[in-house]
Amino acid sequence: MSLSRQPISDLPTHRLIAALNRRDPEALNAIHEEYGAVLLGYLGGILGDRATAEDVLQVTLLEIWERGAGYDPSRASLLTWMMMIARSRAIDHLRKRLPEPRDPLAAADVFERERNPASETDLLLERWRIAQLLQRIPAEQAEILRLRFQAGLSQPEIAARIGVPLGTVKMRMVQALERLRTMIDSEEAGL
């Protein structure tokens, strides 16, 4: 079996978990392909710069690999489990960073994060978890959400932009939100 040679969109999560459990080296590659960008974005949000985030991502992937054989999908979804590992390694890194007082402003910022790292990283974790799930809803629904929430277009403006009736945009908007909500709930339940 060669997991990484398959399109990620077609790779069932249960197969990926099974491969991770038996420490199939290709599972790590598949995880990097499917979740790497989200983990990197999440770590970048916590750590503040891409280079550091990339370093911590390496350590995170290594820990995912190390602990993969013992991962139990009934306790947490794969995404949540991996993000919790990333969160722990990021907080470790922030704590190590504290004694470096070279830049007073950066040190103050790190100190602020350190004062309450859990709440801030948890907020980011939730957002990047949604970002990962967004990639799994139908493209036309995701595009409607992107035009609304990233580009800031109103529904009539979206209708004009993509050339579909306003009623269709509104219907797709609700479908997209409800689909995403269902995926989040399932993900939280570890399904």
Add this chain to the structure above:
Amino acid sequence: MSDEAELSDYLLGELAPQERTRFEERLTRDASLRARVEQLRPLVGELQELPNEAWALLPAPVAPVPRAEDGDTLRGVPAGLGSRRAGRGRASALALTRRPWLAAAAAVLLICAGFLGGWLLGAGHSQGVHATATAPTVIALDALDGAPKSSSALAQMTGDGQMVLTVQGLAPAKPGAYYEVWLMTDLRHLVPVASFAVDADGRARIEVPLPAPPSDYRYIDISLQSTSAGTAHSADSVLRGSLT
């Protein structure tokens, strides 16, 4: 206006004040509709807070998703390939073409850097000349017999001919010894990549240009080397991951 349209307008704040009041009155009577609103409203708030980088992960609306080609499957490690206790004498006949003084100097330099700085950067940051298109992106290296069981490494091909190697759990090398990373098929077909040391916690991070296409080899191998035994592979491998 349909329920869906009205719900969408309400969640997105696009209802006129009068319509909004009417819709909210309806919510007090319609438990099912109220439940949908309560379920979706927090999500709308979350989506409004998503960073741009998160949206950038979405595929372009009309672009097809790139698909990898079918290819090789996993292969086992061949018998007799560089096990940790395979003996050092064998390696002496497999001298590599590198200059010994250069390798020794680099090893000493890197070992010193490892002791001083913990995580160490390897042999420079120049651009590599070999693409890594057909090799896996991320390779896990597992402990071989004799290495600490908790040791492991992760090699990431960055696509520009560079490799980032993250190592954990290895015992710090004793004086006169160092670790070497190799691209390797067997002890006759291999190329050294970089020498390194681990910090007191057994960790190292190395970013190096690849000297050859990794797809030409079957493994990434890490061996424990002695500065007094030449630059050939010591046959004392501690970690290895498959490139195929």
